[in-house]
Amino acid sequence: MTAAANNDAMAPTHIETDVLVIGAGGAGMYAALEAAKAGASVVLADRSLIGRGGATVMAQMTVAAALGEQTPDHWEYHLSDTLAAGRGLCDERMAALLCEDGPRRLREMDGWKVGWAREDGHIKQAQAPGHDRPRCAYVDFLSTGPAVSRTLRTQLNNANGIRRIGDLMIVDIALRNGEACGATALHLTTGQAVTLAAKAVVIATGGLTGLYRRNSASSNMGGDGYALALRAGAELIDMEFVQFFPIGHLAPRLVGMDPIMWDPFRYKLGGKLLNAEMREFEQDYATQDTRSDGRYVLTRDLATYAITREVEAGRGSPAGGAYLSFQHLPEADIRSAFGPVVDRLAANGIDLAKHPVEVAPIAHYHMGGVRADETLQTRVPGLYVSGEAVGGANGANRLSGNAITEALVFGAHAGRNAAQRALQSSSTKWQPQAAGPTLDLLRSAHKRDVPNLAAVVAELKGLMADLVGPFRTEPKLRSAIKAIERLKAEIGEVPVSSAAVFDPVLVDWLDLRNMLLVAQSVTVPALARTESRGAHQREDYPGLDESWGVNQIVALSNGKIELSRSAPVTGRAAA
């Protein structure tokens, strides 16, 4: 640290840039690259390390795009599948952008040597449920996310005009006359406040599955971006649609692996779901299913339902899920399909040929997000959004493989548009007062006697799982809304601190400030939507209701959540 900074610990460090990108996952890194390519200066900030903190680096499976390498394909076919999965709620412009631009991004990544798996000289594309043909590229073995992250990090290293700053947690968007003019942040390793002036700001903070007890999330996925956007005056859309992954790993404790890794095993090898009586139960629920593909008896939502029901009926596995068994398969088949992964499992004491594992539904992805126009600008001028943080493209349910494509495509698009706006505006809109309220908030943090905030975070995750999980009812949702209010009152309006630098208590408090707001933004529209559609299943309102073919919009008005409805956007954007 420089002496000047040391001398005046209370004065925030100030940084100026054309484009500020918040979050360095796939979307944020791509946004930074494209913005810099367009000639803008860029700051790429992450609360964790660059390219390491979110979902992108953890993804182990596939990326969907109509490359037509495996079989002839066209992006319009990909679009039809995406719209069908979204059950009438997709923003068609967004979905079209994702599908049309996907191949371009995957080929660019290919040129950057990401290492897509190849077969007979072409990129290998696998078939995943919901896609009408083999469309999903990947990097062996289960290395897609790490490869995507590494490739983008290398590009960042080689690019000019991008300043990368890790350990920088963005606390609020700074506004001037209703326009985004930068942000205020907490630098974790020094405990200092930092203000950032920017002519355009891109939110690329990923999803919110960290709100749930069982999840595939990293510690940075409590949904910061949704809260940043709401407080800045932007709207959220489709927030009630949280995707649960039915067979997330539950037990025995498995370390060093992404908890959704059983999916590729089931694609390749089958695998039986058993209850505590060691009886297959999928067939008991399969009659309700019209879209069975033979091998995978149940779709994701039905499998989630089946496992949840078995557990409720007292037929769950010891850890509270179902058994997943590959014991009917010869050991050699398992090894030939998954080679090195079998060794990683062995290091965890798991031998699939001998013992089943336990699985359960886990929160995995968020379809909803910040509402934006086709340039990915929110209703707040100068505030853009990209990646999983964007709402609309996937409607009520997402196809597997669409999320990484979405991160790359929307990242590139938002970065380019943000740069254009920044380069067109002659001077910065920044004024120090824009950061005032957030600086005051950070300065007011002090040690005080409160409940253990880490335990409050755990309590929130528990109540979201139990009351706002995959299967919802009015009484459960109402008690969730009450409980969230109670926790809000418990943490109060003034931040709590415990140390001068790298203070996890202050981070918990700031996280809860966001998480509680985002939890409300999920629960309120979930209560209002009196039907079952895609990932939103109401036990008291089973079945899809045509009249609910509308998006719900969440906004913040005088600190209160406000709900409205809007017809899904049809028509296409030009990529």
Next chain:
Amino acid sequence: MKATLAIQRGVPGETPRLESFEVAFEHGQSVLDGLRALRLVADPSLAFRFSCINANACKECMMLIDGKVDYACTVRLKEGVTALAPLPKKALIRDLVTEIAPPDERLWPRA
């Protein structure tokens, strides 16, 4: 089962202090699981880095575990004492947190 985590704590310029915590665990749980549990029940101010928890993808949780540099999220908890200390060759921030970001990804690149 019970594990004892003997953790080296403090900030630069301070004599490091050793604090021991007992934490209940199940077979297969990681040192990171133990540290996260400690924050819930014993001391929420304990500082350590991690992001991905399960995937061993973020590589942020490196520390000195029983004298060896390793990932807290892949080393298993054991009965008896496990000694935890910050990485010795990196600048200390606080407790088990050190400056591990590449220099050009820091707020103060010349630090």
